[in-house]
Amino acid sequence: MSLKQSYYCPFDDETKLIKIPKETDKLYTQFNDNNDTNNNNNNNKISNPSKIYKFVKSKTSEPSIHRNLKIYKNNNLFYKAKDIWEFDNIGVSKPPKDLKNPEFIKLKSENGGDIHNFAIVRYLVCGECDKGVFGFGGYSFDLEDSENRIEIGFDLSSVNPNDLTYFFYI
Structure with a gap:
């Protein structure tokens, strides 16, 4: 038996956004x-992962399985979706206005331990009420690589949403 956790929009309490395996x-x-000052481990509080928009934690129909995991404590935890179609009812924003200096987020895979850099290109919102932000669509590349791409005229706003990696904030 596979135990799954469903996440719902906290703004309308009924729209199911995604079902994630335990x-x-x-x-x-x-x-x-x-040396990151945004992560203050002294008082066991974690900062919101985005510097632009506040990420919102979704509601669950029962106590969240994922929030009881050891890695959840003092960490911002994301679920990497297979693709955008794994979501039940999610909306995707337009690209932010200034993608010449995009917001970057570093995520560490719990299995492999590799650190991946993502430029946040889209934000995930509820498909019913358009509120959120519940996660992001990111374009993966190294930070050093981003400077080279910008120099040669690479434009993140032209990236196809199907080519992004989607992360849901849990």
């Missing part, structure tokens, strides 16, 4: 450098 290899934690 035992999953698709969990990522936000990676903060040791």
Whole structure:
């Protein structure tokens, strides 16, 4: 038997956004450098992962299985969706206005331990009420690579939404 956790929009309490398996290899934690002042471990509080929009935690029909995981404590935890079609009822924003200096987020895979850099290109919102933000669609590349791409005229706003990796904030 596979135990799954359903996540719902906290603004209308009924729109199911996604169903995530309990035992999953698709969990990522936000990676903060040791000198990152946004992560204050002294009082066991974690900062919101985005510097632009506040990410919202979804409601569940029962106590969240994922929030009881050891990796959840003092970490921002994301679920990596297979693709945009894994969601039940999600909306995707237009690209932010300024993608010449995009917001980056570093995520660490819990299985492999590799750190991946993502430029946030889209935000996930409820497909019913258009509120959120519940996650993001990111374009993966190294931070050093982003400077080179910008120099040669690479435009993140032209990236196809189907080519993004989608992460749901849990």
